[in-house]
Amino acid sequence: MVEWTDFERTTIQNIFSKMNYDVVGQQALARCLIVYPWTQRYFGNFGNLYNAAAIMGNPMVAAHGKVVLHGLDRAVKNMDNIKAEYAELSVLHSEKLHVDPDNFKLLGDCLTVVCAAQLGAAFTPEVQAAFQKFLAVVISSLQRQYH
Amino acid sequence: MSLSANDKAIVKALWAKISPKAGDVGNEALSRMLYVYPQTKTYFSHWSDLTPGSAPVRKHGKKIIAGIGLAVEKIDDLFSGLLTLSELHAFQLRVDPANFRILSHNILVVLAMLFPDDFTPEAHLAMDKFLARVALALSDKYR
Numbered sequence: 001m002v003e004w005t006d007f008e009r010t011t012i013q014n015i016f017s018k019m020n021y022d023v024v025g026q027q028a029l030a031r032c033l034i035v036y037p038w039t040q041r042y043f044g045n046f047g048n049l050y051n052a053a054a055i056m057g058n059p060m061v062a063a064h065g066k067v068v069l070h071g072l073d074r075a076v077k078n079m080d081n082i083k084a085e086y087a088e089l090s091v092l093h094s095e096k097l098h099v100d101p102d103n104f105k106l107l108g109d110c111l112t113v114v115c116a117a118q119l120g121a122a123f124t125p126e127v128q129a130a131f132q133k134f135l136a137v138v139i140s141s142l143q144r145q146y147h
Numbered sequence: 148m149s150l151s152a153n154d155k156a157i158v159k160a161l162w163a164k165i166s167p168k169a170g171d172v173g174n175e176a177l178s179r180m181l182y183v184y185p186q187t188k189t190y191f192s193h194w195s196d197l198t199p200g201s202a203p204v205r206k207h208g209k210k211i212i213a214g215i216g217l218a219v220e221k222i223d224d225l226f227s228g229l230l231t232l233s234e235l236h237a238f239q240l241r242v243d244p245a246n247f248r249i250l251s252h253n254i255l256v257v258l259a260m261l262f263p264d265d266f267t268p269e270a271h272l273a274m275d276k277f278l279a280r281v282a283l284a285l286s287d288k289y290r
Binding site: 030031034035052055056109112113114116117118119120121123124125126128129132 | 179
């Protein structure tokens with residue numbers, strides 16, 4: 001069982017309640033595809049991903065970024081049982097999507113960078129620690145059903 | 148993943164932009180590394196105060212960022228440019244190279260925080276590649 005301090009719970013709820021899921025989702029996924037181009041392997045049918053500008057403007061990337069963030073929202077709403085909440089999603093990523101779990105960390109890092117840019121000075125070391133701990137739990141849960 | 152001419156140009160331009168706040172970048176990055184990844188504190192047990200923004204952290208953050216500034220200058224030949232620093236890290240400091248990745252991550256987070264408009268996805272890509280090369284050059288003399 002993951003132990004969350006009051007500060008960590010409040011911080012995560014705060015960050016996500018103020019977040020524009022559409023914007024952050026699109027930015028984080030686009031950044032991931034740009035900074036770590038090998039992640040494009042999972043999006044062969046997304047059309048034009050040839051350069052940063054194309055990726056930033058790609059509507060399928062934007063739509064999928066939204067899907068990812070709404071998936072994350074499930075963990076935000078169930079912080080005490082992320083493992084169970086994500087069991088099906090984990091099977092999906094392993095059995096159907098065949099995503100190398102190392103990629104979860106890459107997307108997580110891009111999400112952290114986008115969050116830092118949005119929050120500026122409010123992204124203190126304490127907030128960063130809480131955010132990264134949350135992402136680590138999410139990533140671990142997503143990897144759980146891989147075999 | 149070697150640096151293209153474009154990568155180098157982007158890194159140099161970004162560095163010129165952030166240089167006035169280099170001290171802040173160093174302090175914030177080091178503070179975050181010590182706080183978010185507490186295992187890194189093991190290298191600084193001789194300091195009086197390891198809390199974010201403390202005097203030893205600020206002082207050392209400046210030193211580290213100056214080292215990165217040197218790397219930007221020597222971007223065309225990092226391995227010979229950072230030779231002395233590599234020997235320092237290899238024989239005296241003996242920092243496990245895994246920690247270079249951790250510090251690099253925190254530098255990127257701080258750049259996003261302090262320069263959200265300049266830290267575009269292209270700048271992020273170039274800096275990530277550059278810091279990875281710097282880490283490689285720094286660990287060159289390890290064994």
